[in-house]
Amino acid sequence: MDTALSLPLPLTDSLPARPACPADEAAWARAAAAGDKSAFGRLVERHKAPVYGLCYRLLGAADEARDAAQETFVRAYLGMKDFDDGQPFASWALRIARNHCIDQIRRRRPTLILAGEAREQDTSGVAPELADKQAMGGEQAMQEREAQRDLDRAIMKLSPRYREVISLFHLHHKSYAEIAEVLAVPMGTVMTWLHRARKELRAQMSEHLS
Amino acid sequence: MSGERFQDRRGQSESTTGARGDDGRFLGCLTEAALQGLADGTVRGPERYLADQHLAECDRCSTELAAFSILSARLSALKDPPLPHDFTAAVLAAVELREHVRDARHRALLSALPALLIAIGVLFAWAFAAQPAERVRDLVVGATVFQRVCEATFSVLQAARLPLGAAALVFLVGVLALLGRALAKVRAPSAARF
Numbered sequence: 001m002d003t004a005l006s007l008p009l010p011l012t013d014s015l016p017a018r019p020a021c022p023a024d025e026a027a028w029a030r031a032a033a034a035g036d037k038s039a040f041g042r043l044v045e046r047h048k049a050p051v052y053g054l055c056y057r058l059l060g061a062a063d064e065a066r067d068a069a070q071e072t073f074v075r076a077y078l079g080m081k082d083f084d085d086g087q088p089f090a091s092w093a094l095r096i097a098r099n100h101c102i103d104q105i106r107r108r109r110p111t112l113i114l115a116g117e118a119r120e121q122d123t124s125g126v127a128p129e130l131a132d133k134q135a136m137g138g139e140q141a142m143q144e145r146e147a148q149r150d151l152d153r154a155i156m157k158l159s160p161r162y163r164e165v166i167s168l169f170h171l172h173h174k175s176y177a178e179i180a181e182v183l184a185v186p187m188g189t190v191m192t193w194l195h196r197a198r199k200e201l202r203a204q205m206s207e208h209l210s
Numbered sequence: 211m212s213g214e215r216f217q218d219r220r221g222q223s224e225s226t227t228g229a230r231g232d233d234g235r236f237l238g239c240l241t242e243a244a245l246q247g248l249a250d251g252t253v254r255g256p257e258r259y260l261a262d263q264h265l266a267e268c269d270r271c272s273t274e275l276a277a278f279s280i281l282s283a284r285l286s287a288l289k290d291p292p293l294p295h296d297f298t299a300a301v302l303a304a305v306e307l308r309e310h311v312r313d314a315r316h317r318a319l320l321s322a323l324p325a326l327l328i329a330i331g332v333l334f335a336w337a338f339a340a341q342p343a344e345r346v347r348d349l350v351v352g353a354t355v356f357q358r359v360c361e362a363t364f365s366v367l368q369a370a371r372l373p374l375g376a377a378a379l380v381f382l383v384g385v386l387a388l389l390g391r392a393l394a395k396v397r398a399p400s401a402a403r404f
């Protein structure tokens with residue numbers, strides 16, 4: 001019995017088909033392409049979190065990420081006539097966001113490290129729900145928060161492509177196929193990047209993972 | 211293939227067959243990829259069963275799996291900073307503004323159309339008119355240097371008069387086509403708005 005492959009496969013046995021656009025989103029996209037802004041508003045409402053999340057993980061600063069997410073949706077609206085509603089709107093929007101963020105990173109490379117350092121002091125991105133855990137002892141809660149903050153920093157030390165897969169897979173629960181669609185790479189590459197990213201995180205976070 | 215997932219304790223990869231004992235169980239340690247798959251829950255079926263058998267006996271792999279499980283849990287617990295509540299409204303306002311700028315640009319382009327057409331018409335007429343160099347020479351009597359430059363320039367232009375005229379015609383057609391398309395784009399959103 002030959003069982004395993006080198007990397008974990010997705011839950012489906014066969015190769016997944018290209019993800020399709022949900023019917024309601026396709027209808028909204030068509031309406032938006034015809035100039036219906038309320039329909040576009042619904043698309044924004046549904047997809048703003050992953051788009052903003054990806055921007056945040058790539059750019060490392062909340063303000064920049066918000067502006068980038070806004071620019072992403074503006075570009076999406078202006079290019080809506082080119083949108084193929086046979087593909088998911090999420091993948092398309094995330095691709096626009098990714099390209100925009102990469103442009104931003106290239107333009108702002110000298111200040112990126114400073115932005116990352118500034119962000120280290122900003123705890124707003126670190127598991128806010130942990131503060132609400134009344135049951136958790138004070139010291140334990142503090143340790144937990146510190147571990148999450150260290151993890152946040154460790155993610156920022158990863159290369160952009162690793163940050164992307166970590167954000168999309170773990171924070172926004174996208175499948176391998178969806179991530180592959182967004183990043184325009186084969187699914188095996190996504191799995192490899194994810195594996196390497198977690199390996200790096202495992203090494204950086206060793207003291208918190210024992 | 212599975213040899214990459216299971217490796218012996220010295221870190222050397224072994225094939226699935228080579229790493230198994232007589233009872234079919236894996237003898238080598240799990241690789242990091244396999245441990246990550248187990249932590250994510252993407253390893254299932256007989257493979258999961260065999261891996262669990264190995265984990266029950268191997269402290270090192272159990273510890274590693276625990277570490278990757280904690281890492282996965284911590285990653286899933288991470289949150290991005292919250293977006294402002296009016297984010298969608300801000301996006302729609304930005305869209306409105308961008309459309310306004312685009313329309314204004316189109317309108318400016320359209321308002322420049324008459325001037326552009328006149329300029330192209332003048333160039334076209336000049337290219338096919340007789341003796342333009344002499345007319346210019348009459349106007350600049352006394353300015354010898356300028357006159358000579360003009361003569362030299364016009365003699366060159368005279369030679370290329372027909373190609374220039376043809377190019378002007380082609381340019382005119384291109385500009386008219388572009389403006390026609392721009393007009394259609396400006397009209398379409400306006401119609402949708404009202």
